Amino acid sequence: MSQDTLFDKVWDLHKVSTLPGGSDQIFIGLHLIHEVTSPQAFGALKDKNLKVKFPERTVATVDHIVPTDNQSRPFKDNLAEQMIETLEKNCLEHKIRFFNIGSGNQGIVHVVAPELGLTQPGMSIACGDSHTSTHGAFGSIAFGIGTSQVRDVLASQTLAMNKLKVRQIWCDNKLSKGVYAKDLVLHIINKLGVKAGVGFAYEFAGPAIHELSMEERMTICNMSIEGGARCGYINPDEKTFSYIKNKLCAPKDGHWDKALIWWKSLKSDENSIYDDVIKLDASKVEPTVTWGITPGQSISINQQIPLLDDLSPNDKLVAKEAYEYMSFKPGQLIKDTPVDVCFIGSCTNGRISDLRVAAQVLKDKKVSKNVKAFVVPGSEKVATEAKQEGIDKIFENSGFQWREPGCSMCLAMNSDKLIGNQVSASSSNRNFKGRQGSPNGRTLLMSPAMVAAAAINGKVSDVRELLN
Amino acid sequence: MKTEFKPPIGKISNINGQCISLIGNDIDTDRIIPARFLKCVNFDSLGESVFEDDRKTFKGKHPFDLEENKNASILVVNSNFGCGSSREHAPQALMRWGIKAIIGESFADIFYSNCIAIGIPCFTLPKNLIEEIQNYCLNQFLFLEIDLKKSLAKSTDLNFNLEIKESSRKMFLSGEWDGTLTLLENENLIENKFTQLPYIKFNTNFI
Missing domain, CATH: 3.30.499.10 (Aconitase, domain 3)
Incomplete structure (x- = not known):
């Protein structure tokens, strides 16, 4: 069992209770939604006569179905139009902030949340999309979930989950010229296999990882799920903090210093215990x-x-x-x-x-x-x-x-x-x-x-x- | 299609049915339900589109198209079943086709939680036993009686001790797999947690 890793710290912080079956109930600090996996969740709330518990902790955008040639409304595709209208209606009804097309902040949900400063170290994040692992690049723990779990987060701001094991993937040296984060993560998935990450959170660490920019780190964490790991993360450092600073939703004024002190306390301890450790040499990776x-x-x-x-x-x-x-x-x-x-x-x-x-x-x-x-x-x-x-x-x-x-x-x-x-x-x-x-x-x-x-x-x- | 779909409710302790074998590792959720069928605001019509592209490729020979499998309800799969996208549409499509339980060598994490959340128990067995069941299914019908209390699957010829996560097993037996209300029972604890989280205080610009 892992101990004192960032994953352990952030998981324990968000643990609300042990449920009767033995799973943990985890508070979700930031919930992201989009048009494809949310409509049935809102429908289920209605069926059960439930409200959205913390509407201010959920943020919506539209990304999967949007046309990329002509975005004028109504969309040519009736089904796509119906999906965006359903999201608009649900967000309005439940007072959820929605970054729609033309707002200046619309985009792929895992691109938008970091660029708004919504994604921050130490948070628990969930979204009805498997690439939610992306947000772990900031030292948050982020999970892709299905529609019934979206319903649960809307209704209770919590999820029933079993704690994951933690595997550290230590990357030595640095990537050579013409070799990018995508190459590294494809290499990792190839070496470990597509199901090695089942039941694990992946901690990407080592000099090659901390050499990467925040956007490159997002590429790495994004593809954790392709290696089977529902969650992938990187311990936050100065690059993390400077990326977040001055973003729209970043802590401001006196709050920034408090945030910084807390964020710095989150990284895995030097003597933390992992369930598994894998080491590889990033300088050997090729396109x-x-x-x-x-x-x-x-x-x-x-x-x-x-x-x-x-x-x-x-x-x-x-x-x-x-x-x-x-x-x-x-x-x-x-x-x-x-x-x-x-x-x-x-x-x-x-x-x-x-x-x-x-x-x-x-x-x-x-x-x-x-x-x-x-x-x-x-x-x-x-x-x-x-x-x-x-x-x-x-x-x-x-x-x-x-x-x-x-x-x-x-x-x-x-x-x-x-x-x-x-x-x-x-x-x-x-x-x-x-x-x-x-x-x-x-x-x-x-x-x-x-x-x-x-x-x-x-x-x-x-x-x-x-x-x- | 089959008889009218009724979603499972309440306690789930026994599942009896015919097995349907689907051979292949790493069968992803895009294959279970291609993305074009996700353009919907409910799950109602997904059952008929399950494995649509694979079925077209197999021209009627896909296990989900075979006449002898039309009443099957226990799916037997290999390793890393349901990898890829988090779309709950995948287990919803399987369930609406008629699947009530899945036995496999291993399951992808998100797919597994989605199955639990909608009332489909997923059991694991070692590779050799899965292959034994799949071979058996090649030539004959296999009807299994699954007892969740004992984690046991029985048939006239084969008996297996099934493995399932203890938390999942308990939730099916108690009915708490349909978990929203269980989560909401801890409303006070949830609210306490909210006020204790450090970042709630310093995120004054949050939203």
Whole structure:
């Protein structure tokens, strides 16, 4: 059993009671909602004649279903329109703050909350979305939940949960040039496997992690769930505090100093106990690309797709399925695989720093004629900032389409979808079968810089060959 | 479709039914219910779309399309079932198709909590036993009587001691899996906790 880690401290602080079955009842300090997983929860409140207990602790935005080409209302898609209207109505009725399209603060929920300063160290955070683990980058403990649990948080501001074990993933040294947080987290998931994190919170630690910017840390924590860990976090440091300072909802004036003292007390103690510790060398990580149908099926850019014999017995079943679905041969190189669509965006890699890195690769270059490329900023704020820096123009001049903020083709709930068995180079988080909107569409996950490189060459490429 | 769907309520102690085997590791919630079916404000019509894309690929040969499985209610799966998205639509779709319990090698965390929250017990068994059940199901019907009190599954040919998290087992037996009211019983404790949290005091700009 872990002791004195940040996870233990924050969990214990939020524990309300031990429930009759033996689970813990945990207070949720910040509840984020969106249009897809909340309507049935509000419906259930109504059925049970319950109110929202702390409406001021819930914040809403709309992201999954929003179109990225034309956001004027009503949306062309009636079902999407119905979903946004339902959210508007529920927020109004229950006095929940809603960052709607055009507010200047709309966007992917896991991009918006940090940029507003809502996400802070020491908080417990829940949202009806598995990528809620993103917020752990700030030293909060954050959990993806389902709709019934959204109902519970709305009604009671608490959740019934069993305490997770804690695994520290210690990353030595630092990433080399042309290698990004996305590569590191894909590497980690590949080494540990997609189910190693079941029952665990992941603490990402070590020099390579603290070298990362806050946005890169969010990329790492975001994908904890792809390794099976519902929660991933990083101990807060000066970078965390300076990111939060002066944000809209950050503590102000005299409160800032008090917050800082408390935040500094939260990090895992030096002699804290972990249920497990894994060490790896970040300097050895290379640009990484998935070749299969789980985020764990990845290889370095210059490696071959593994042979069946090279895989452990447990991995063989899914590998066979992956070769067939992806039409890849064991032993084939991933490099030079032709791509049809290039997508930059998502809660994993749709932040301003992601767009800057991709723009740096694209500057004065053209997207291959065979590729449809588009970029979807993670939020209205990201879009505004990018425009101020001229990044939108770099994308457009290269041949990328510049879109409006939303989740877009990460999960393809709007009209941004793959067609047939197209191959996409995608900065998103999931390469599951059918994930990007076509039942036989194929997704190769990679960093935004690698997506930009693939767009230029029309095939999977090593971005380091394009960087000066 | 089948007979009219009735969601489970109250105490759950026995589940009797025919097994349906679905082979594969890491079957994610996008496969269980593709994202396009999430465009809805209730769960009512999800049952017919469960595994939609996989079923189309298998052209009628998917376990959820086989005539002999149409009355099955106990799903038998392999490892890391339900990984990926937190969409409760996935277990809701399974439940509305007719699934009342799942036995697997392992489950993804969020999927597991969603199942508990809507009244679908998820049991685990070691890999070799899962494979034994799945092999058995290839050629014949397997009807199981699951007793949650004893964590036991019985049939004419096979008996298994099922594993389930003790907290989940207790909640099904007491009916507290439908937990909102149980949580609200601690209203005073919740309010005390709210006033004690350090960040509530210094977040004057919060919202």
